[in-house]
Amino acid sequence: MAVHTGQESFTCDICGQRFSCKKSLNSHLTVHTGQNPFACEHCGTIFSQKKNLNAHMKVHTGQNAFACHLCGQRFCHKKSLNSHMTVHAGQNPFPCELCGKRFSKKRNLNIHLIVHKEQKPFACDLCEQRFSDKTTLNRHMTVHTGEKPFP
Incomplete structure (x- = not known):
């Protein structure tokens, strides 16, 4: 809400996205830097945020209730399973406007865009x-x- 009320905001110097708090900006910056400081001690998968590592740990504890009927991969959220299913369906609804390559997830498109930053x-x-x-x-x-970009 801070962005809309005119309160101080934090802007990403790389892409211009704005955040109402510094913590959100710092978390966002890992998209551009590729920093993934949180590693799973069981399988070595790395994550940019502690909360994502914590969610991932359910894979190893058997707490994932949603299983893909095509490949057996398990997820702790129905939304994650639905997102995963686009991989099997060959759906890639997120195109790169710079090169035309398509992605199944918005996050993967954002990561790909780093290639074009150079x-x-x-x-x-x-x-x-x-x-x-x-x-x-x-x-x-x-x-x-x-001209001011925002009224």
Whole structure:
């Protein structure tokens, strides 16, 4: 709510996403850095957040109530099983607007976008600064126009 009420907000320098608290921003930054400091001591799977590791631990304790009838993989939430089923159905509803590659999960698309951060095909006509996506270029243009991006 802080973003909508005009209270102090925290903005990601990489993608421009805004957060109402510093903790949320720091958690979000792992999407860009690829940092995964939490490792499962049973299987070695790594996670960016402790809560995700805790949820994963149910795999090893047998607490996952939802099983995929096609491959046997188990999940602790019905939502996770439903998301997993798109893998078997060949559904990839999340396309990359930069290269056309498609992904079954939004998170995987966001991780993929890091690849394009090194490529900067969008150039500012006024100062030649380059950007990896059109949205960031448009946001940059407000530097030259003096236009405020939000009312």
